Amino acid sequence: MKKHSKTLFAGMVGNVLEWYDFVVYGFLAVIIGELFFPSDDPMLSLLKSLGVFAVGFVMRPVGAILFGHIGDRYGRKKALTISIVMMAVSTTAIGLLPTYAQIGILAPTLLVILKLFQGLSVGGEYTTSVSFIVEHAPEGKRGLFGSVGILGAVVGILLGSASGAVITKVLPEDQLYAWGWRVLFFTGILLGLIGYYVRKNIDETPKFIELEYEELIDKQPVFDVFxxxxxxxxxxxxxxxxxxxxxxxxxxxxxxxxxxxxxxxxxxxxxxxxxxxxxxxxxxxxxxxxxxxxxxxxxxxxxxxxxxxxxxxxxxxxxxxxxxxxxxxxxxxxxxxxxxxxxxxxxxxxxxxxxxxxxxxxxxxxxxxxxxxxxxxxxxxxxxxxxxxxxxxxxxxxxxxxxxxxxxxxxxxxxxxxxx
Missing domain, CATH: 1.20.1250.20 (MFS general substrate transporter like domains)
Structure with a gap:
């Protein structure tokens, strides 16, 4: 049972982080817009901020191809380990970014680059984690185990909503703009470290080990899908x-x-x-x-x-x-x-x-x-x-x-x- 709990947590933690960031960025879109895309028109700042958010979606299929290939070619464990590090680093780095007032046009440029990396990691994180969990699942429990992947997403959303609600009630607006918004992104460090440690020390799935043993690894998995x-x-x-x-x-x-x-x-x-x-x-x-x-x-x-x-x-x-x-x-x-x-x-x-x-x-x-x-x-x-x-x-x-x-x-x- 302990082994299965570790497997489920390893698969779930990245989805919690992914969707936590999704909610936090949306929650802070107005603040991020004003700090990174200053304009006389607040609506224009908000639209630019949401435009950066959309960039992450564009990268999801690219991440799917990249991490799909890594997962099928080198193992689910390796793909999950790389994706959690990429996601945690890019989420934390957003919280460390200087604003437009501090470094000018470089600030929104770096924000876009970090959102691209986030989108890349997200494209492979969820689906690889589900493959990992289901391939580890005991007979007759694949449905239950597979549902944990999407449960991680919902937990991440609820965690993001709760964090946003708490910090906006606790901090006055000037402190929220000065430094408070950054705190929500620093959670990426904690979730990332925990996720990396667990995934680094988890076993590869029995199905992938079987493929390796029988020398049946597909060298062109993306091509062979079609x-x-x-x-x-x-x-x-x-x-x-x-x-x-x-x-x-x-x-x-x-x-x-x-x-x-x-x-x-x-x-x-x-x-x-x-x-x-x-x-x-x-x-x-x-x-x-x-x-x-x-x-x-x-x-x-x-x-x-x-x-x-x-x-x-x-x-x-x-x-x-x-x-x-x-x-x-x-x-x-x-x-x-x-x-x-x-x-x-x-x-x-x-x-x-x-x-x-x-x-x-x-x-x-x-x-x-x-x-x-x-x-x-x-x-x-x-x-x-x-x-x-x-x-x-x-x-x-x-x-x-x-x-x-x-x-x-x-x-x-x-x-x-x-x-x-």
Whole structure:
């Protein structure tokens, strides 16, 4: 049991750090905009700051190719060790950066470079960690173990939100701008050191050791994904599109939707979002466990099918102006999406053979996040503004869910099968 706990922690810690930074940067976007992109127009500073944030998304597919190759060619352990160091160093370095007032144009330039390195490490971190955890999982528990990867992401978001809320309450605004914002990035040192130590002292996965022993390591895993497993890649891309659109619409966009279009206080909208994310965190391991009992396919089809049918009425319900309706609606979304998010990691690991698993999963998962994930809040906002219909963001969610539902129909049930 101790060995499994160490394996789960080793896989989870990088995702906590990754998503912690994601939330912290978003939380501090206004401050970072003013310190690194000073302008007479505060909105312009904010847009530039968010533009730098988007740069990280562009690098995710590049990181997927790089770390996918390292994981399949040299081992999951090596890929995870490199990615946690890259992520921890770049996160901490942002906290150490001089501002525009101190070194001029070099400040935003260095910020962009560090966000590029973060995006690179993120592109391989999550998918490699899931491959690592699932390949270590005991028979009959792959769904439960795989769900820990996405649980790490949710824990990171909650940790980032809590840290941001505490520091903004404790520090006055002048101190927050002077040095307080840096403190949130220094957490990267602690998580990075712990993650590096654990990963350096963990065993390589039995499946990869088996490949090494039998001299079956694929020398061109990225190329062979498209040559040998293109159908699996398409399924991965289609299913991941729903996760990308679903997560960023439900847990990133809706808080802004409630503030901007429903005119709720920001604190109320964030409280609703936090409660729904706690529900998500609690349900993720449950659905992972359930998928080991009843299979992956029924849960995938239920989650995507329900989203197609219920998204529009739920969005209208959430937009009614009632705090209770908004809370109930987002919790329903959280329950439905939890089923899909919890078992997608294991499902995608199971459809690829070990030789090209890391590359196939990493590229097929990260491409939709780069294309559809980061743009989901923007598209949702555009839909409401152009249609004047508060339920219109549901159309984008429905389209992504329909694509995933069709892909789900083509899946072979893998819960009781041995890993390829």
């Amino acid at each position: 040559r040998k497993a293109f159908k699996e890649f398409l399924k991965t891309f289609s299913l991941s599109t729903f996760q990308a659109v679903g997560f960023y619409t439900i847990f990133v966009y809706i808080a802004n939707h409630l503030t901007v279009f429903v005119k709720m206080p920001k604190s109320t909208a964030l409280t609703i979002n936090t409660i729904s994310m706690v529900v998500l965190a609690v349900l993720i391991p449950f659905f992972g466990w359930l998928s080991d009992k009843i299979g992956r396919k029924p849960i995938i089809l239920f989650s995507t099918g329900f989203t197609v049918l219920a998204s529009y009425p739920l969005f209208r319900f959430i937009s009614s102006g009632s705090v209770e309706n908004a809370l109930i609606g987002q919790i329903i979304f959280a329950v439905v999406v939890a089923g899909f998010m919890s078992i997608l990691p294991t499902t995608l690991v199971e459809i690829f053979p070990t030789q090209i698993r890391n590359s196939g999963y990493s590229i097929g998962y990260n491409l939709p996040f780069a294309i559809f994930g980061g743009t989901a809040p923007l598209i949702a906002t555009y839909l409401v503004k152009t249609t004047n219909n508060p339920g219109s963001p549901a159309f984008y969610l429905i389209a992504a869910a329909a694509v995933a539902f069709i892909a789900g129909l083509t899946l072979k049930e893998t819960a009781k099968e041995p890993l390829k």
